Amino acid sequence: MTIALDKVRYRYPAADADALREITLAFGPGGVTLVTGRLGAGCSTLLLVAAGLAPHVTGGVRSGSVVTLGVDPASSEGRRQVAGRIGYLLPTPWTQLSGMSHTVREEVAFGPANLGWPRDRIARAVHGAMALVGIESLADRDPRTLSGGELQRAMLAGVTAMDPEVLLLDEPTLELDPEGARMVYRLLPVLARERTVVLATTDVDRAVDVAARVVLLDRGSVMADGTPDEVLATDGAVALGCSTTIAHIARVAGCVAPFPLTVRDAVRRFAR
Amino acid sequence: MSLGYRPGSGVLHRAHPFTVLSLAGAVAVLAFTLPAPIGPLLLTGGLIVIAMAAGVPRTLLTALAFAAPFWVFLILIHIVFGDSPDTAITVGSQITAMLVVFLMALAAVHPGRLVDAWLERAVPFHLAYLLVATLQSVPELQRRAAAILDAQRCRGLRVRGTVWGRVRSVVPLAVPLVLGALNEVDERALALEARGTSSGQRRTPLDPPPDRLAERVTRWLMLVAVLGTITWRIVG
Amino acid sequence: MIPLSSRLLALIPLAVGINLAMGKFAAALSLPLFLDTVGTVLVAALVGPWAAVVTGTVSQVAFTVLDGKLMWMAFLPVQLGVALYAGYAARHGAFASPWRAAAAGVVLGLVAATLSWPISLLVFGGVTAGGVTVVTTLLTAAGVPLKWAVYAASLSNDLLDKCVTFLLVHVVLISLPKRMAARFPAADRARGRS
Numbered sequence: 233m234t235i236a237l238d239k240v241r242y243r244y245p246a247a248d249a250d251a252l253r254e255i256t257l258a259f260g261p262g263g264v265t266l267v268t269g270r271l272g273a274g275c276s277t278l279l280l281v282a283a284g285l286a287p288h289v290t291g292g293v294r295s296g297s298v299v300t301l302g303v304d305p306a307s308s309e310g311r312r313q314v315a316g317r318i319g320y321l322l323p324t325p326w327t328q329l330s331g332m333s334h335t336v337r338e339e340v341a342f343g344p345a346n347l348g349w350p351r352d353r354i355a356r357a358v359h360g361a362m363a364l365v366g367i368e369s370l371a372d373r374d375p376r377t378l379s380g381g382e383l384q385r386a387m388l389a390g391v392t393a394m395d396p397e398v399l400l401l402d403e404p405t406l407e408l409d410p411e412g413a414r415m416v417y418r419l420l421p422v423l424a425r426e427r428t429v430v431l432a433t434t435d436v437d438r439a440v441d442v443a444a445r446v447v448l449l450d451r452g453s454v455m456a457d458g459t460p461d462e463v464l465a466t467d468g469a470v471a472l473g474c475s476t477t478i479a480h481i482a483r484v485a486g487c488v489a490p491f492p493l494t495v496r497d498a499v500r501r502f503a504r
Numbered sequence: 505m506s507l508g509y510r511p512g513s514g515v516l517h518r519a520h521p522f523t524v525l526s527l528a529g530a531v532a533v534l535a536f537t538l539p540a541p542i543g544p545l546l547l548t549g550g551l552i553v554i555a556m557a558a559g560v561p562r563t564l565l566t567a568l569a570f571a572a573p574f575w576v577f578l579i580l581i582h583i584v585f586g587d588s589p590d591t592a593i594t595v596g597s598q599i600t601a602m603l604v605v606f607l608m609a610l611a612a613v614h615p616g617r618l619v620d621a622w623l624e625r626a627v628p629f630h631l632a633y634l635l636v637a638t639l640q641s642v643p644e645l646q647r648r649a650a651a652i653l654d655a656q657r658c659r660g661l662r663v664r665g666t667v668w669g670r671v672r673s674v675v676p677l678a679v680p681l682v683l684g685a686l687n688e689v690d691e692r693a694l695a696l697e698a699r700g701t702s703s704g705q706r707r708t709p710l711d712p713p714p715d716r717l718a719e720r721v722t723r724w725l726m727l728v729a730v731l732g733t734i735t736w737r738i739v740g
Numbered sequence: 741m742i743p744l745s746s747r748l749l750a751l752i753p754l755a756v757g758i759n760l761a762m763g764k765f766a767a768a769l770s771l772p773l774f775l776d777t778v779g780t781v782l783v784a785a786l787v788g789p790w791a792a793v794v795t796g797t798v799s800q801v802a803f804t805v806l807d808g809k810l811m812w813m814a815f816l817p818v819q820l821g822v823a824l825y826a827g828y829a830a831r832h833g834a835f836a837s838p839w840r841a842a843a844a845g846v847v848l849g850l851v852a853a854t855l856s857w858p859i860s861l862l863v864f865g866g867v868t869a870g871g872v873t874v875v876t877t878l879l880t881a882a883g884v885p886l887k888w889a890v891y892a893a894s895l896s897n898d899l900l901d902k903c904v905t906f907l908l909v910h911v912v913l914i915s916l917p918k919r920m921a922a923r924f925p926a927a928d929r930a931r932g933r934s
Contacts (some may be wrong), residue, residue, distance in 0.1 A: 318698075320693055320694070321698075327691040328698075330699065331636060332633065343699040346700035346701055346706045390699065415807060457706060581876070581886070605886060608921075610805065630744050634749065634753065634798050635798060637753040638802045640753070642756065642802060645758060646764060649765060653765065662911065663769055664770075671769075674765055678765060678912070679915055682778070682912045687756065696746040696749055696750060698886070702746060702748065
């Protein structure tokens with residue numbers, strides 16, 4: 233397993249309670265894993281801990297063991313070993329701007345250049361990443377003139393250009409319009425074939441289409457872990473408010489679990 | 505107003521960034537070591553010629569506009585209320601020369617090329633990053649400051665009144681600006697880490713500018729000229 | 741060259757941005773202040789003197805580049821003095837109360853004016869443009885010898901400027917939400933509690 237958390241507790245600095253309580257989870261390649269829950273359930277924190285960014289950058293206290301790509305990503309030795317191999321995408325594109333680029337192409341090249349790759353490798357990586365995300369037409373634009381959606385896609389290209397083995401996405405479509413969001417989600421299963429892709433979002437309606445596995449968190453603990461049907465089509469998930477809109481409607485309309493999760497499911501179930 | 509990098513194709517734009525910066529540095533020293541008041545005056549004249557030849561007339565005009573208030577004060581202090589016109593001409597020419605060369609350098613050197621040139625010479629990336637990120641963040645924070653100013657004025661912030669009242673008004677302006685910025689530190693730090701800035705590897709310069717022999721020779725000549733005038737001043 | 745942590749790499753450009761943006765407020769309020777070291781003093785209180793030194797240096801370079809006047813770099817020693825003083829003052833709890841902050845600020849004003857005096861005089865011939873130079877001009881018109889006019893003008897500006905700067909940083913420190921304050925360990929010492 234690429235990422236293995238064992239009995240991990242984590243508390244932010246000066247916080248009153250643990251953000252993650254005794255979490256034992258493992259992630260690997262082969263399909264997109266959706267991590268979801270109510271606001272504050274700990275989804276973003278889980279990603280930060282898996283990447284070693286917590287506590288290395290955020291401070292706070294972590295206990296338990298985190299092994300990502302074979303090392304503890306929060307230790308100084310581990311950080312150097314995982315640099316560029318764990319891709320992390322934050323919700324707001326603006327704060328991720330390097331500040332050093334005048335074109336989108338340069339911005340996407342920022343990560344690979346930091347890794348010290350030779351120039352031709354960088355050029356190929358940048359070209360490939362921009363093609364994958366579909367932003368070749370933006371290549372020569374100034375990043376500061378892009379819309380939120382375009383910029384977030386450029387950031388995604390910047391992260392994938394580093395060819396990471398792990399891709400952690402924290403609410404990646406917050407700033408995107410529906411079309412842009414759909415484009416991003418469509419990419420994820422493709423990327424997940426060879427890589428470990430973990431997506432933390434409350435946009436369950438869209439994410440459920442691409443997720444092979446769902447982990448439901450509440451107040452820092454794992455509530456459920458399985459296929460989308462096993463986790464989201466249940467009374468519990470809908471009651472928490474963490475399932476899809478369709479499932480919620482179905483429950484209100486008097487159906488019994490397992491609820492349909494998507495429009496297609498609902499049509500199949502009810503169109504008789 | 506023409507400040508900062510302006511794309512162009514003049515001789516300065518095509519030169520290696522170090523050459524342009526060496527010119528700026530050389531002028532900065534020569535302005536003080538050449539015999540006053542003729543030296544700085546000729547230096548300024550020479551720079552104006554270079555500026556015209558390099559195709560940056562608007563930058564030149566901006567530089568002269570910046571220099572104007574200095575001249576006004578100098579003339580007042582040293583000619584009208586004082587009696588050393590030579591000092592006024594000397595200091596005025598020194599200031600003008602430096603303004604012209606500096607604005608020209610700013611206009612002709614693309615920050616990305618400069619960072620790449622530094623990286624080729626193994627200047628640590630963190631240093632280069634700090635400077636470039638700063639140059640980007642300053643206009644951003646100034647924009648935010650303007651927005652906060654507008655917002656607080658709408659809420660009745662008193663812009664006139666007693667000195668003490670106005671000093672107190674700085675607080676509801678400064679505190680939101682600072683706290684807003686501090687809020688971002690964590691997220692920006694996360695983003696930097698995520699893009700490999702602590703990889704420990706030497707960063708690859710993306711598009712390093714070529715350094716021709718003629719340019720290196722020119723830089724050495726400038727260094728010699730500078731050292732020469734310094735020596736001459738100390739000895740003579 | 742010590743590699744800077746990502747947090748410092750993120751903080752310093754913002755602090756420099758604060759240095760160079762505060763002038764807008766002073767101008768809008770028609771106050772004879774620069775407030776151009778608020779960011780540096782803030783970093784001194786939140787992180788420590790050496791981070792403040794880096795902030796002050798980068799700030800001076802940025803100001804020089806953005807203003808287009810290479811001569812401003814001559815004032816670098818003043819920025820360094822401010823950074824070091826603020827850092828050590830913060831370590832000794834100078835920001836614990838408004839009075840201590842104001843007093844420490846006034847002392848810094850004296851230090852800063854004294855540091856910038858020879859620079860103004862030797863490099864600029866007493867002319868740095870702006871409000872300070874107006875005062876200098878008036879004083880020379882009144883017959884005051886140039887070198888004293890320059891010192892008096894700097895002093896009158898710096899005492900108030902640095903005092904207000906320290907007061908502002910004090911207010912920011914006590915307004916910091918708990919979670920943010922916890923990320924900046926030096927802040928507690930600056931506020932007089934450890």
